[in-house]
Amino acid sequence: MNKADKIWLDGKLVNWDDAKVHVLTHALHYGVGVFEGIRAYKTSDGRSAVFRLREHLQRLYDSAHVVLMEIPYPIERLQEACIETLKVNRQPEGYIRPLAFYGYGNLGVGAVNPVQVTIATWPWGAYLSEEGLKKGIRAKVSSFTRMHVNVNMVRAKISGQYVNSFLANREAVMSGYDEAILLDTEGYVAEGSGENLYIVKNGTLFTPSLSSPVLAGITRDSVLKIAKDQGVPIVEQKFTRDTMYLADELFMTGTAAELTPVREVDNRRVGSGQPGPVTKKLQETFFRTVHGEEQRYREWLTYY
């Protein structure tokens, strides 16, 4: 990974190599941590900006609420800390990873240990490759299932829930694909291991609604707003795996993955096998937005 100089840990900036925890940290054993992935971009006027910082931090606090965790700082403090960490690391663009977790103390499953909070920033380019962004990736429906809404807390981004994503992603990559697509327990399409998923059919954009076991992606929210503003009809509903095979276009969104077209799924070409016109237009507007070139979405940027 691309190291930076400092990491914010429990209120202080410490050297990257000193940002350590005890091996008996509760979260390391049981996965009770909540986290975010956020991106900062260089904008066209030379300044840098974090994309939808407030919404990401709000989701962090919401995730903490779901797991009965009290983050020991007001949201404004973590907002400042994100910017402070980017600045001290002299990063005009990159990835921001806030994490709040139960620390050291007792090791019973239900122990309520002190909550620790950390924010790391580092340079991170295209998650599913530059080529993937341009030409589209190859995905495979996973043998792992997105957990039922009564098992996973789907509104929350909880560390332990990512074992499911890890297994699905490893399986897909070890089988020669770029990313996994997970179905829900009924067999309908849910999402990627770390991305929301969309198809385009006859000009209409379809994506599973938020009552499916999918994360309420902030990129999803942004892309649906952009699509609506472009007059693209949007339907939020479940669809089957073969609906994906017969889609004209398929793409995924996430903070890490940004807007990545999918050119092939389960060895079937999607549409023409190239990113389609709706995907391309949304991707172009999305990148213009994060780079501060779309006036109407300026409120999504926190400049620093």
Ligand code: PMP
């Ligand atoms: N689904 C899952 C499972 C994810 O981990 C992510 C990444 N946070 C997303 C969807 C996309 O969410 P966002 O656009 O907020 O990054």
